[in-house]
Amino acid sequence: MRAILVLLVLLLAPPAWAGQDWVAFDRGPGFALIDQGRAAPVITDAADHSVVTLAAAELRADLGRVGGGSRDERAAPILAGTIGKSALIDRMIAAGRVDASPVRGRWEGYAIALVDRPMPGVARALVVIGGDPRGTAYGLMALSRAIGVSPWHWWADVTPGQRAHVRIRPGTRIADAPDVRYRGFFINDEDWGLVPWAALTHAPGERPIGPRTNERIFQLMLRLRANLLWPGMHKVTAPFNADPANAALADRYAIVMGSSHAEPMLRNNVGEWPGAADAFDYVKNRDGVRAYWSERVAANARYESIWTLGMRGIHDSGMVGPSSPAEQRATLERIFADQRAMLAQAGAGSAPQLFTPYKEVLDIYRSGLAVPDDVTLMWPDDNFGYIRQFPNDAERRRSGGSGIYYHLSYLGAPLSYLWLSTTPPALIREEMGRAWDLGARRIWVANAGDIKPAELALGYFLDLAWDVAGTRAQPIDDYVARWAAEAIDPALAPEIAAVMAEHHRLNLQRRPEHLQWFLPHGRARPSTLSPADVADRMAAFEANVARLDAIEARVPAHRRDAFFQLVRYPVEAAMRANERVFAAELHDRLRDRDLAAANGWAARAQAADDRIRALTSYYNGAMAGGKWRGIMAPEPADGQWRSYRTLPVAVPVAVGTPALPRHWPTEGKPASVVVEAEAARGNWRIIDGLGTNGTVIGSRIGQTVRGTLAASLPPGRWRMAVDLLPTYADRDGRPLELTIEMGGRSFRVGAKRETGNDDWKQAVLDNRLTLTLPEPVDGGDRRIVLGATGGGVIVDRLVFSPF
DSSP: OOOOOOOOOOOEEEEEEEEEEEESSSSOEEEEEEETTEOOOOOOOOTOOHHHHHHHHHHHHHHHHHOEEEEEEOOOOOOEEEEOOOOOHHHHHHHHSOOOTTTTOOOTTTEEEEEEEEETTEEEEEEEEEEEEEHHHHHHHHHHEEEOOOTTTTTTTOOOOOEEEEOTTOEEEEOOEEEEEEEEEOOOOGGGGGGHHHHIIOOOTTTTSSSHHHHHHHHHHHHHTTTTEEEETTTTTOOOGGSOOOOOOOOHOOOEOOOTTOEEEGGHHHHOOOSGGGGOOOTTTTTHHHHHHHHHHHTTTTTTOOOEOOOOTTBBBBOOOOOOOHHHHHHHHHHHHHHHHHHHHOOOOOOOOEEEOOOOOHHHHHTTTTOOOOOOOEEEEESSSBBOOOOOOHHHHHOOOOOEEEEOOOOOOOOOOSSOOOOOHHHHHHHHHHHTTTTSSSSSEEETTSSSHHHHHHHHHHHHHHHHHHHHHHHHHHHHHHHHOOOOOOOOHHHHHHHHHHHHHHHHSOOGGGSSOTTTTOOOOOOSSOOOHHHHHHHHHHHHHHHHHHHOOOOOOOGGGHHHIIHHHHHHHHHHHHHHHHHHHHHHHHTTTTTHHHHHHHHHHHHHHHHHHHHHHHIIIGGGTTTTTTOOSSSSOOSGGGGOOOOOOOOOOOOEEEEEOOOOOOOOOOOOEEEEEEGOOOOOOOESSSTTEEEEEEEEEEEEEEEEEEEEEEEEEEEEEEEEOOOOOOTTOOOEEEEEEEEEEEEEEEOOOOTTHHHHHHHHHOHHHHHHSSHHHHEEEEEEEEEEESSOEEEEEEEEOOO
């Protein structure tokens, strides 16, 4: 009987790793990947692309990790190869043993199927076919994930469990391919983690970040199904292309290399530009700049790359030279033409190219800059997870398409967030999902900082890029529970998901790096929270850590390191950062009127600070046998970039050894009435995983939404405010607007979103934008209708306070 490889599903939901319906961990019918601890052989064609050979080696090692190390070369094999590059696969196709049409010509597509008599002398095989080499590699890595090897097995010490038997169920037919063509991340602000770790611990014999570290990064990318890397570019980092071994290694792993918005033509300007910063001027020093770019084109044209076009100044600064918008436009258009001519002359004229209108460059673009039609426009967020602009109708028709540059970590104004990864997966889903709907589908790049501790957020970003519809369809708690089942333990997964949901809820209200209520160089002042608000916040944090303690006692021994770095450290460190700040504030408030109480709070602030140090010391030292020494640096990590970072917390000194106070003061809670937005009846979208209580409502692209709420107000006059997330409207330059109907009257309230102004600064630190009704509201029972037109409006709650 001829086995036919059939495309049954593109795995819209759930993703392949989320369920094990095609893999069983017992002895039975189907195909034995591992039988009595012995693994099936993995066979590839030596003539195939090197990434297939490398991925096959990873799968062999993973089968050994799960099965115990031995291999049965006489067992039914896993046959893997790329159409047109593997004689083994091509012979099977020519003989009619498999139908390759589901993946032929599909970008990075792969298929996995059980095939009877695939070739003479082989009764049965598990066949992995790729439409291109990366597709084959992703198919092999899909097998690794299915047998229980996490993509983070090395990067987060997710040690696989042991299995005596692993089999593919009979009838398995899987085909898959990505939605977003280029998906990857940007290593950035690596001074505080990745570079010290690589230099001190992982690869002390090479300048960081060198081939040994890059190989680990490339292996992670294959497992996460990412294909594009923007390498680190700070001054402490050796420029990626300064060592030719890096580019050659990327080519072996089939990794597409690019460079950030500030580094045109694959040049690391901070580390490679030979002259002064003011000489990086295309008006006054065109020949010097062209020679600098041409050198890189000549060296790298033979590799698969995405070439960043345009020009900014050295180290993420504005372009030197032209000053007026007209001069800037004309200079950039001349630069585009010259850069593209260089690529064409080197034989790389058809290579993908992108242009990122980031920071001040967005203003130049908006002034009428002409970007070649086949160049991808990379739309940036505002550095805090809210996308500033989406493609319009004309931009969606461009042959180069659009992409998104999105931040999961950031060094910059108003305050950086470099320590703990607290961007909720739900915000990634909302903003990147809206970008997909509005046509930004070609390139997605996340600024991942040091990679760690952004494991959950980065994995979610890349899963979403691979399968937009399927990943969006999952409730966030379900996704996180599947992540926890894979990384920690299935029995603990729902509890871990609940802890992470509370972690993201609390830290969206204020990130651990933003526990400073004044801007750098501003006048110091305490937080704006009342004592009762602080008590509520700390009670929630403490309850979450208590849940964490109860879970930790049940974590399997082989997953304790993974649990610490993925869950314990970020959750408890965030709580302790809040405890330290608010206890210090209580000391300052009480020291002139109740010295004994103030002394107790000083001791508590010191204890919280000590605990952060102890947690970090364990992370960098004892965890995983010291493997990650140098990777973790609590914020504020040092005295660099002070204009963008919180000041060190002034931890008060306790006198003697006072008992630590346990109960936070609760006085002073403002009288208010809160109505949660998700109570609205109508056609607003319900969005899980965001907002003060974990649920918000959102408007719809191209539609008008309306919903009715009820509020019961005590007698008197009340000020009504509506809390939104500080997103941007779908159309460039439009304010966020909301209509409010109440008592027979209609009001339109809104906020113009201007990135960089004081309102924006406050909004991104609070993750809240408050719209206030211009007139007071009388007490009594109120029927309120909320309305909005177009996408981008996300409502958290209504707050009524005495007028």
